[in-house]
Amino acid sequence: MRFEIKSGGVAAILVGIAALSGAVFMLGLLAGYDVGRESASSQAQVATAYPLAPPAAAESSASAPIPSPAAPVAAQSPAAAP
Secondary structure, three states, X not given: OOOOOOXXXXXXXXXXXXXXXXXXXXXXXXXXXXXHHXXXXXXXXXXXXXXXXXXXXXXXXXXXXOOOOOOOOOOOXXXXXX
């Protein structure tokens, strides 16, 4: 059994492939648009603003010493112990 595809058949195949490719492309655009819209609405506010207390008077902060953070103490490993 032999199939012959003439010029009309080739044109129909090319038009069909182009139509299916265009449909897949359009569906991809619609899906991407929906994903982008959902992520933009869910990411509307990712941080919370907390009010700060007003700063203290300049005299009291100038005379007060600035505390320094304590340095962490390294634990000795069993291999380094005598």
